[in-house]
Amino acid sequence: MLRGKLPINEKTARFGSEPVACSCCISPGWDTIEHTFNNGYFASYVWKYFAATTGISTDHTPLIYLIRRWWSTKYKNEAHKLILQATPIFICWNLWKNRCASKYEGIQSNASKVMYVIYKDNYKLMTTVFPHIKCPSNWKDLIMLVERCDHEIKVTMVLWKKPPDQWSKLNIDGSALSNPGKIGAGGILRDHKGQMTLAFATPLGEDTNNQAEMEATIFGMTWSLQVGYRNVIREVDSQLLVDWIMLKTKPPWSISKQAQQLQELIRQINNFKCKHIYREANFAADSLSKHSHTITSPQIYFNEQQLPKEARTYHQLDMLEMANFRRRKIKRMKEPP
Ligand SMILES: [Zn+2]
Numbered sequence: 001m002l003r004g005k006l007p008i009n010e011k012t013a014r015f016g017s018e019p020v021a022c023s024c025c026i027s028p029g030w031d032t033i034e035h036t037f038n039n040g041y042f043a044s045y046v047w048k049y050f051a052a053t054t055g056i057s058t059d060h061t062p063l064i065y066l067i068r069r070w071w072s073t074k075y076k077n078e079a080h081k082l083i084l085q086a087t088p089i090f091i092c093w094n095l096w097k098n099r100c101a102s103k104y105e106g107i108q109s110n111a112s113k114v115m116y117v118i119y120k121d122n123y124k125l126m127t128t129v130f131p132h133i134k135c136p137s138n139w140k141d142l143i144m145l146v147e148r149c150d151h152e153i154k155v156t157m158v159l160w161k162k163p164p165d166q167w168s169k170l171n172i173d174g175s176a177l178s179n180p181g182k183i184g185a186g187g188i189l190r191d192h193k194g195q196m197t198l199a200f201a202t203p204l205g206e207d208t209n210n211q212a213e214m215e216a217t218i219f220g221m222t223w224s225l226q227v228g229y230r231n232v233i234r235e236v237d238s239q240l241l242v243d244w245i246m247l248k249t250k251p252p253w254s255i256s257k258q259a260q261q262l263q264e265l266i267r268q269i270n271n272f273k274c275k276h277i278y279r280e281a282n283f284a285a286d287s288l289s290k291h292s293h294t295i296t297s298p299q300i301y302f303n304e305q306q307l308p309k310e311a312r313t314y315h316q317l318d319m320l321e322m323a324n325f326r327r328r329k330i331k332r333m334k335e336p337p
Contacts, residue, residue, distance in 0.1 A: 006096070008033055023103035024095070036099050037092050038063040042109060046095060049115055050087055053143050067092075079130050079146045079333050083122060090121040115139070130333045148336035151329040158280040158326045160318040162194040167271075168229040170220045171282055173237065174212030175289035183207045185216030186288020186311070189224060194319045198223055199307060201288040202298035212289070213241055214258035221265040230270040237282045245274045280324035284314040 009020045009031035021028035022035055024042035029035045037043055039060070047058045047066065056069050070088045075081035098114045101107040119139040126135050126146070133149055136142050163169040172187035183206065188199040200219065204212050217234060224232050236242050244251035244259060251259045266272045279286065287310045291299075301307050304315055 006033065008036065023099050024109045031099075031103075034063060037095055038066060042098075042111060043095055045111055046091060046114055046118070050091060050118065050139065053140050054084070063092075076147050077149055077151060077333065078331060079126065079133060079149050082129060083126065083143065083146050086125055087118070087122060090118045094118050094121070133333050133335060145335065149333045150336065152332045152334045154328050154330045156278075156326045156328070157323045158278045159321050159323045160277075160281045160284070161321060163190070163192050163233050165192050167192055167231040167233055168197070168224060169233045169235060170217075170224060171235045171285040172213060172216045172220055173282055173285040173289040174209045174216060175286070175292065176207075176209040176212060177293060180208045181206060182293065183209065183212040184289055184292025185212045185219075186285050186290070186292055187216050187220045188284050188288065188311075188315065189220060189227075189229075190318075194321075196301075196304055196307075196315060197227055197229075199284075199288060199301040199311065199315075200298060201292040201295060201308070201311075203292045203295060208254065210238075210241065210244075210252075210255055211258070213238070214244075214255045214262065216289075217245065218258060218262055218265065221262065221269075225265065225268055232269055232272055234272070234274045235277045235282065236274060237277055237279045237286075239276045242274050242276045278326055280326050283324075284311055284318055287311040287314050 010033060020031050022031045022040055022042075024036060025040055027041070029040050034040075035043070038047070044058060051058045051070075054070075054073065056073055058066060061069070067088045070084050073084050075084055094114050094117050097117075098109055102109040119142065122139070122142065123135050126133060126142070130149075132152075133146070136145055160171070168189060168191050170187060170189050172185060174183060174185045176183045182203075184201065184203045186199070186201040189197045191197055200216075200223075202216070202219065204215055213236070220234070221232065234245065236245070240249075243249040244255070245262065247259075247263075287308070291308045291311065304312055307315060
């Protein structure tokens with residue numbers, strides 16, 4: 001990292017200058033990288049102060065390992081992660097500034113000043129990135145608070161909605177046991193009253209999840225045409241797939257053939273929409289796609305009594321437009337209670 005780049009005496013000595021004493025300590029050591037940044041009296045005092053509350057050991061280790069210890073410490077949340085990554089950099093930078101101020105400007109080396117500036121750097125970083133945390137006025141309280149902070153949880157209400165009059169809705173989901181691996185898909189086609197016209201679960205061999213979804217979309221669209229639906233909303237829980245189907249972005253070559261086939265089908269109906277929905281509004285299709293792993297040939301269901309039990313339950317909840325609650329941790333942090 002810093003090795004070989006800084007004009008420290010250890011390096012300039014190679015060009016003939018005499019080794020010189022450090023500028024950081026009361027009883028000086030040599031002006032070397034390890035001394036200035038890591039194991040000199042002054043540097044190790046500073047490191048120990050910041051590491052004390054984190055459980056990180058600072059003993060007898062080269063600088064690079066010391067920094068890695070900070071970076072590999074198990075973090076409790078995103079704010080904690082940031083502080084563990086930034087602090088060693090702030091420490092090194094401020095040790096260097098202190099050394100240079102002392103060596104070239106004759107300003108007396110001062111540990112509490114250096115430690116305060118390192119704290120202040122962290123404070124500024126935290127208040128900028130996580131403005132919802134009210135940062136305490138010293139390092140010890142700051143790190144202890146950050147450790148106990150948690151991400152705020154955003155709750156969103158998600159529900160499956162019946163399509164408008166004259167429209168039908170096609171919910172499809174692909175499922176891969178591993179990606180790529182054994183794939184399958186499930187789908188359910190419903191009218192404006194929410195009544196199902198058709199549902200299916202089909203194993204699709206070995207491939208990727210995206211291929212499963214594309215195959216299933218073609219299958220579902222073919223059926224929509226057969227039963228005479230001319231206005232179809234296709235709902236997908238992957239934004240990527242929405243963009244590929246609507247040709248907003250070019251699909252990868254592995255599914256470009258299916259994408260073309262699908263465009264042919266779309267051209268044959270009057271209106272087609274492809275919308276992104278959250279997983280929680282796609283549970284009926286999700287359940288059917290998982291069911292596909294338990295069967296060896298495609299299954300088609302013409303009424304809800306024929307549906308596998310779990311899929312039927314989700315379909316019935318959808319008919320009632322029953323809300324699901326989606327709980328998601330967001331970046332914004334909140335202080336501990
Ligand atoms: Zn020193």
